[in-house]
Amino acid sequence: MSLLQVREVTRSFGGLIAVDRVSFDVHDGQIKAIIGPNGAGKSTLFNLLTCFDRPDSGSVLFEGRELFGERPDRVVRMGVARSFQNTQLFEEMTAHENVILGTHARSGSSFTPAALRLPSARKRDDLASQEADRLLRLVGLESWRGSLAADMPHGLRRLLEIARALATSPRLVLLDEPAAGLNTQETTALGEVLYRIRDHGATLVIVEHDMGLVMEVSDEIVVLDRGCKIAEGPPRLIQKDPAVIRAYLGEEDADEL
Amino acid sequence: MSLLREHWRKLALLIVGAGVAVVPLFVTGTDARYVLKVLSFVGINALIVLGLALLFGYAGQVSMGHAAFFGLGAYASAWVTKSLGLPWLVGLAAAVLLTAAAGILLALPSLRLKGHYLAMATLAFGEIMRIAFVEAKGVTGGPDGLSGIPYASIGPLSFDTPQMNYWLVWGVLVLAIWLAANIVNGRPGRSMRALHGSELGTMASGINITGIKVRVFTLSAVFAGVAGALYASVVGFVSPSTFSLHLSVILVAMAVLGGTRSLAGPLLAAVVLTLIPYADAILPGLSREVMTVIQEWEADVYGLVIIIVILFMPGGIAGALRGVFVRGGEAK
Numbered sequence: 001m002s003l004l005q006v007r008e009v010t011r012s013f014g015g016l017i018a019v020d021r022v023s024f025d026v027h028d029g030q031i032k033a034i035i036g037p038n039g040a041g042k043s044t045l046f047n048l049l050t051c052f053d054r055p056d057s058g059s060v061l062f063e064g065r066e067l068f069g070e071r072p073d074r075v076v077r078m079g080v081a082r083s084f085q086n087t088q089l090f091e092e093m094t095a096h097e098n099v100i101l102g103t104h105a106r107s108g109s110s111f112t113p114a115a116l117r118l119p120s121a122r123k124r125d126d127l128a129s130q131e132a133d134r135l136l137r138l139v140g141l142e143s144w145r146g147s148l149a150a151d152m153p154h155g156l157r158r159l160l161e162i163a164r165a166l167a168t169s170p171r172l173v174l175l176d177e178p179a180a181g182l183n184t185q186e187t188t189a190l191g192e193v194l195y196r197i198r199d200h201g202a203t204l205v206i207v208e209h210d211m212g213l214v215m216e217v218s219d220e221i222v223v224l225d226r227g228c229k230i231a232e233g234p235p236r237l238i239q240k241d242p243a244v245i246r247a248y249l250g251e252e253d254a255d256e257l
Numbered sequence: 258m259s260l261l262r263e264h265w266r267k268l269a270l271l272i273v274g275a276g277v278a279v280v281p282l283f284v285t286g287t288d289a290r291y292v293l294k295v296l297s298f299v300g301i302n303a304l305i306v307l308g309l310a311l312l313f314g315y316a317g318q319v320s321m322g323h324a325a326f327f328g329l330g331a332y333a334s335a336w337v338t339k340s341l342g343l344p345w346l347v348g349l350a351a352a353v354l355l356t357a358a359a360g361i362l363l364a365l366p367s368l369r370l371k372g373h374y375l376a377m378a379t380l381a382f383g384e385i386m387r388i389a390f391v392e393a394k395g396v397t398g399g400p401d402g403l404s405g406i407p408y409a410s411i412g413p414l415s416f417d418t419p420q421m422n423y424w425l426v427w428g429v430l431v432l433a434i435w436l437a438a439n440i441v442n443g444r445p446g447r448s449m450r451a452l453h454g455s456e457l458g459t460m461a462s463g464i465n466i467t468g469i470k471v472r473v474f475t476l477s478a479v480f481a482g483v484a485g486a487l488y489a490s491v492v493g494f495v496s497p498s499t500f501s502l503h504l505s506v507i508l509v510a511m512a513v514l515g516g517t518r519s520l521a522g523p524l525l526a527a528v529v530l531t532l533i534p535y536a537d538a539i540l541p542g543l544s545r546e547v548m549t550v551i552q553e554w555e556a557d558v559y560g561l562v563i564i565i566v567i568l569f570m571p572g573g574i575a576g577a578l579r580g581v582f583v584r585g586g587e588a589k
Binding site: 083109125 | 436437439440443444445446447448450451453454455457458459460461462463464465466469472476
């Protein structure tokens with residue numbers, strides 16, 4: 001059974017249909033990429049899948065449960081974590097603390113144990129700290145543990161956001177343009193991190209512009225153009241797909257590839 | 258390094274705590290009753306402002322109705338202890354439960370909406386409660402209020418002297434500070450700091466933002482309710498004129514002056530601003546004429562304080578001190 005079932009999802013802004021009856025499946029253990037020219041509706045679709053935006057119609061089932069209508073933080077606790085195209089880190093906190101906040105998804109922010117300093121609160125804090133350290137190692141940021149997020153270079157901030165997403169113990173991780181603004185070396189490192197995440201049992205959906213990365217890491221690709229799905233399949237087939245080539249090399253978007 | 262700082266912190270707190278505890282032993286003479294009563298008022302106001310500091314400084318919300326929670330707690334405990342003749346702790350429990358319920362009922366709908374709906378709702382709540390205190394004569398005694406409220410007592414221990422009242426109020430305040438500090442330094446505090454940094458990032462961390470704000474608001478309402486129960490038993494008399502919008506504004510002024518993301522700043526502001534109209538309790542030389550002028554201009558002083566703080570030091574006392582330390586640190 002597929003982990004995520006996207007069915008006939010539609011979202012329009014005024015007269016513009018940003019996402020038009022898009023359907024696809026994400027299977028357990030996959031890395032699935034969503035690509036498309038600028039304005040294809042990738043980011044809109046992404047915000048819909050994580051319930052940061054509401055669709056006009058359609059349905060998204062995660063492990064058989066409807067996601068639409070849920071609050072974003074509930075979706076995270078159900079097991080769907082995300083990153084942002086413009087990183088949304090806690091700038092005045094350390095890298096370690098940023099990741100610890102992700103663990104709040106599972107263990108809560110309850111007042112009573114914290115207010116009374118119950119042993120259970122202390123134990124939970126210790127576990128959260130260890131988990132954050134493990135995830136910083138997973139994305140290769142262990143040496144930045146005590147640095148403020150604001151002081152970290154752009155490429156590493158993206159990795160930090162991924163680590164925070166992983167700290168929510170997700171089954172599905174959605175990454176919004178994780179390679180944007182990264183140099184070649186950083187992109188290669190990111191690819192390795194993505195493999196590592198998948199090997200730890202999470203399924204990945206990435207929205208990405210970097211074709212090199214997409215073609216290398218993804219098992220399957222969904223191609224959007226002007227809100228519609230125009231192709232879906234493994235990278236080798238997508239590269240040869242006439243509709244995809246037309247979308248990318250067509251009149252308006254000739255400079256995309 | 259940080260462990261050493263932690264030790265110094267604890268030592269400093271211990272010294273301050275011991276200092277606060279021995280005050281009644283040194284306050285003697287003819288004015289002792291008055292001075293201790295004023296210092297008890299300081300503690301009661303500080304307790305309310307502590308809750309407002311959590312709400313304003315950490316959760317970024319404003320309440321214009323905390324005088325009403327204060328009054329709700331005062332009337333609840335006064336009614337239970339005087340009219341029903343039940344033990345003081347039952348009255349305290351009634352104050353806690355009633356203010357918690359009112360807090361949740363008010364916060365849940367208004368905090369689900371974005372913007373300053375909570376401030377509006379609390380303003381309306383304050384006015385409604387003020388009228389209710391006057392009209393519900395059977396319980397509140399109407400405009401005349403309730404008098405002859407018994408002193409606080411816990412089993413055989415009776416708080417029936419000014420000294421005992423002082424220790425009761427400040428003991429409860431210290432306990433409340435401990436709870437609030439733990440919350441601020443624990444997971445809820447971390448979530449609230451995260452909220453300051455990035456609301457989207459907080460949601461993506463699976464944190465229920467509304468839930469946290471509702472809980473902080475409820476807690477601050479309960480702190481005000483407990484302060485009300487203390488007030489009723491310390492003064493022995495409650496009347497509706499005490500729990501006015503005027504008091505709500507004064508309390509907000511203390512929290513704003515004290516500053517954001519700090520408990521010490523608002524506590525200090527509560528102490529100083531509460532003492533202004535009672536300056537003669539601390540400075541015995543002040544003449545009656547000077548005191549009259551101060552008391553007449555009290556409200557204007559608070560208004561001016563809010564304006565000056567918002568214009569020139571939006572971080573309040575705490576923010577200004579943080580600024581000094583950060584700049585000093587960078588200069589090295």
